[in-house]
Amino acid sequence: MEEKPNPTRMELLKIKARIKLARKGHKLLKQKRDALIMEFFKILGQARDLRGQLNQELEEGYRYLAMASFSHTIFDLDNMARMVRAEYGLDVKEKNVMGVKIPKIRVEMKEFKSYPIFMSSAKVDKSVEHFRNALKLVLQLAETETAIKRIIKEIEKTKRRVNALEFVVLPRLEEQEREIRMRLEEMERDMFVSLKVIKRRLEKEAAF
Template identity: 30%
Template sequence: MSQQREAVFPTRMTLNLMRTKLRGASTGHTLLKRKSEALTKRFRDIVRKIDDAKMKMGGVMQAAAFSLAEVSYATGGNIGIEVQELAKQPRYTVAARQENVSGVILPSFEAIVNKEVDDFKLTGLGRGGQQVNKAKYIYGQAVDALVELASQQTAFVLLDEVIKVTNRRVNAIEHVIIPRTENTIAYILSELDELEREEFFRLKKVQRNKQRDAEKLQIAEKAEKERLAAQESDAVQSVEAESTTENGAKNDDMNAFDDDADVVF
């Protein structure tokens, strides 16, 4: 348990921080999960497009190879040197664009044809012109297919890496961060409950001690009152005894005086 939680001091402030962290982790997990699902959907679309592009590429490249063979046969030799000498400006250019997919920037390539440039319009004018135009058209299709395949392959590689990273983050949040934070919250709550029980026990003990002291004080006050009452009672009895003694002495004196008077007369 101690190894699966964070080393924190159990306080109310720490509990609030951990709860905030848990809410943030849950929100992040949800967002990353949605991002992973969106990227996976796009990844599957790209895989399907790559499969279609490769199948198309096989047919196009085969047709291009046959058309080049036809050109070589029709012109009676290799026209590569002539083509290189005539090529002055690019007819095909590749433009790069960017596409944002769930926060991931994917490059996209597009083949742009400049129809104003045609350096090979007189190529094969003597013979084989039809085969040259056919080869030019087929190789144009091959360039388009290659650019499309390169665009999808680049997006495939980038998305594959991003999906792996995103899934690792999702798994880390789901299986490490959230359980660790929940264990930390449970630990803090248990410690706070223990502290509350200790505080309650301490207060009860203080209350019992105060009640015991109050009872002792009442007993002492009662004993003091009884002692004072006993002293008062003793004092009253002693005063009454003295008064009785004095009265007896006076009566004796009076009796003696009466006896003396009888003797004189």
């Protein structure tokens, strides 16, 4: 059972200060929630664009590979694929968005080894180029999808805190404030009545 607050002026001032602080916190958390939702939709749009680009690069890569199969045997294409070696450098940093750490991945190709020119054709080269682009997009997509998951988690956490303040903490504090005010008003009325009684008694005694 919740302990009732003491009906004193000091306690009333404390409750009012807590209400003010809770309202300020509620406002700030709502602003944070709204900013996170905006960031979520922004990154979601980026993820959709990246997925579209990735699908396009893969489609083009397979299209050129299919065309290359008309002038190269499967054995030749398999040999060329085995000769392709790419070494990438990843620079992973984090940026802070409203308290959420979001990864930022920068991809840099350090070394690329390919098949001899005499084995290849323009169709094979274009296919390799599109698949290389697709790999970079996969890494960028992983970055955005990780960011989306973290932002969703933080939005849910912030929403719970907003709701707790709005529907639990503030109503309880406001009820305590009303109760203290009522008790103080009641005590003041009782004190006023008592003073009137004492005054009348003193007036009667003075008359004798």
